[in-house]
Amino acid sequence: MPSLHDKTIIIDGLIVSNFGPEIFRAMRAGGITAANCTCSIWEDFPTSMRAIAQWKTWFREHANLILQVYGIADIHRAKTEGKTGVILGWQNAVGFDDHLPFIEVAYELGLRIVQMTYNTATSVGGGCYESNDGGLTDFGRDVVDEFNRLGILVDLSHVGSKTAADVIAYSKKPVAYTHCLPAALKAHPRNKSDQQLRTIADKGGFVGVTMFPPFLR
């Protein structure tokens, strides 16, 4: 393991994978301290809860490799104990079945990062492949309020640029592009303008650079 990884707290902005012990061992070999692990994209509430329940079983069965991150202390604990801290994340807000109180339930189970939309339009706003992104909806504002209140990081990586701009302006807490590339390197609906990247950083948010080649070449 490179000594940089030994000395530094390294957080992977987003991993989506066919998770299981093999991946947990690879995450250890890679030397990351913690990662935002996707456990819902298109799924409804019951199916997203099944994914969270599956993680609870993994946390028990593979406690030598992974631990759940509820807060910052758990990231430091992961570093000290030589495990990977798993931050449960959703890449879409559809998993709440449009029922606001489900956000608090998912938060209590450890959900800490949620993307507003995934490529397409939903009840909260537009996605990055939506040809007619109308921006953040009224219900979307309620969702951001609830994320802000509880402490769930808002991810805008796959969100439409108008909706993303609305969220950046509206959110009382810093937001994130957990996995994205600069449009300055390649014009692509999934890539972000220098202005967008700068605004997030200026507001104290987080920008993660993804290594997904199709968006670069």
Added chain:
Amino acid sequence: MPSLHDKTIIIDGLIVSNFGPEIFRAMRAGGITAANCTCSIWEDFPTSMRAIAQWKTWFREHANLILQVYGIADIHRAKTEGKTGVILGWQNAVGFDDHLPFIEVAYELGLRIVQMTYNTATSVGGGCYESNDGGLTDFGRDVVDEFNRLGILVDLSHVGSKTAADVIAYSKKPVAYTHCLPAALKAHPRNKSDQQLRTIADKGGFVGVTMFPPFLR
């Protein structure tokens, strides 16, 4: 408020009600320290989760009247702070949608008491009005194992007598009749024999006497 209630920790074995602020005030006026509050009877997993989510909202909005009980310390805190401690309970195990990992999810949200069946037969065993109670099923054993592991109290009040006897014998932790009456006072399928009551008490369990007149007169 009678001084007995001031001095004593009083736990109501089961309340099923159209809960809301009016009931929360009545619970304070009644001087109980904590109560097993039913939030699922026949409902499936998503609907039972909606009921739990509703309680989370109530805990926030009526924090002057109620607090959630996750463990014994919260009961003492309710007593000290003059609030009613709410122990979330289900009167049936159907709310897990036959998916064992959902038990841990519900536990993390504070579910602490679950009745095996409610009057009728399910995948875990027979109910007290079932004419052909075959006893605890294999899946029912898995459910009891999970309750035992996590620390969820098994309630047998509405459970068929054969299934109840099987659970009492099988469970590694004490079980309960949270709300029942002695069959010695009136022969009725919902009432419990002296033998059943004695066995639970002998194993360190809890027997709550209900005041529901139809089962007495």
